[in-house]
Amino acid sequence: MSKDHRRTTIVDVGRHAGVSSKTVSRVFNGEPHVTEDVKRRVRAAAEALNYHPNMFARGLVQRRSHLIGLVYENPSPSYVVDLQMGVLHRLRDEQYQLVVIPVASVAEREGEVVGLLRSAALDGVVLAPPASDNLRILEDLAAARIQCARIAPTRLVEAAPSNLLDDVTAAREVAAHLIDLGHRDIAIIKGDPTHASAEARLIGYSQAFHAAGLSIRLDRIESGMFTHESGYAAAVRLLGQTDRPTAILAQNDDMAVGALIAAREAGLTVPGDLSIAGFDDSEVSRIAWPAITTVRQPVFEMAVAAADMVIAQLEGGTVEMRREHRHELVIRQSTGPVPKR
Amino acid sequence: MSKDHRRTTIVDVGRHAGVSSKTVSRVFNGEPHVTEDVKRRVRAAAEALNYHPNMFARGLVQRRSHLIGLVYENPSPSYVVDLQMGVLHRLRDEQYQLVVIPVASVAEREGEVVGLLRSAALDGVVLAPPASDNLRILEDLAAARIQCARIAPTRLVEAAPSNLLDDVTAAREVAAHLIDLGHRDIAIIKGDPTHASAEARLIGYSQAFHAAGLSIRLDRIESGMFTHESGYAAAVRLLGQTDRPTAILAQNDDMAVGALIAAREAGLTVPGDLSIAGFDDSEVSRIAWPAITTVRQPVFEMAVAAADMVIAQLEGGTVEMRREHRHELVIRQSTGPVPKR
DNA sequence: CTGAAAGCGCTAACAA
């Protein structure tokens, strides 16, 4: 009755079409040396029998799953969305599917990550920060022969195909923008310290400060985690002080929005009383009011390029080992001249 | 040299541990009747040989990929994020991976969807709207023996495990809220008409209008696509008229935010000159300024429950066939009393 | 241009 009647296989299709199973295989793999007539008959038979190739059997011999992973940590939803959309954009109309691999804390479980990828039989992965900077993961990946491409790594750039971004310069530019507006007392909300970009951006800020002859005050640096809430909390701490800064540099847009809300609750107008700048140019920076001054990071484009690099490796084409992406200062309404005393 | 030296298999592990391959298989599958000592030896051997099970071989005999798909259309990023986070939350620490299957237009390619799932060898899928309402897809899924669970379907509720939401009542409640505030001229921005919820919400609105003795004006209904931009465009059309409405009901939060921006550009204050309400309670509704009055749709919880239903089917447990989820009117700052003449 | 045989790495069913 409910006996699991065997799925239809290439053998069935072959019999139905009057050819051998191997010929059916040839047709389905687009191999040459098959008569048009045979092709047609095989296709018709497959259609009639509702045949669908079995990925396991195929994968077992070819060692290919046609699955590509995207490894990321979770902090900023808007960043993750851009990332995914980029990879999916490149994968569209391509014979690959995307498996999402969120990792709670790459730093804490670097040893397990590749095991996970391996057990999912992924052909390749796109590594977003901070996994893209993790040496252990790169090594394990190589050992497991899983192809990869990296998004915004900050070191070991030659180790694997990389999509680079000049975080330091970008950070310097936003900071310089605030300084140009006359700000001298600028606070910083740092991102998750396990992400190398947190350090890189801090360096960029400090270069701008230095160039303007400003000294960096450590008590003006608060730590966040790239999340909305952490940005809010950090801003509350900064604005609670009696001598509050006149501007805040947040290391991403989500934290900048958090700071914006904290400022609003503290009765401060932005940018009248306080200027706020973010980083990323994610959707929230445009939706917020006032819209947030930020640095555009071409996340979508980097994700497209990374997916492209993975596919190129898989298909054996020529692989671009590094690609530089350009940032861009985006001045919106959240930054303005320093308030007069 | 670069000869692809054979991967290590259970046979190798068995030899190394002095047992048969079947015993190794037993250990790796946690089957009973294996001595502790043997287990230990096998584990050690596997470790020493850096053995990793081959998913293809396993899948070939067990017919299981341990892959679960999430099928959705693309309109609202915040909705998709909640959806994914919910499914991933349930899958965490579970032996399943998530494959994301964005479909540009379910209506246009309903015939291809299941073929796609099939070729990715998915064990089960979570269907988000509008796929969750698509009969053809449900049928194909059944034929392909792919388990599924649905998010917010509006019909054929018995056809497959469903997570239900009372869209009509929810819509009626937001509309009633505006009417209570004194609004009599309320415009509507509809969502994508291929999503059944667009119709359901419109009906809810109209019931509230009717109960208040208001007639629904067709020229006050604009069509959007659930996207930010479409909401903006629709609002521009509505506000361009000389006798503009005093309130707007947008069928989701992204479109509400679009309307908010259009209002701002038109020099209108919200809610002073114009009230705006959304739908979903997605993150943007909280971030926007003023924060948007909306109806909370427990997307995350529905996604968790749907993933749970899929897993239950896969593991052969008892499967909940329907689960009702509660909405909640969330009043924020974007709605207020009707402006005085 | 097409087919036959062998085997990918694993587990189900049975035997010992």
Place this chain on the structure above:
DNA sequence: TTGTTAGCGCTTTCAG
């Protein structure tokens, strides 16, 4: 408690 045998459905040789 452990091992043996026989495939799962496909592709890779190698012959015809």
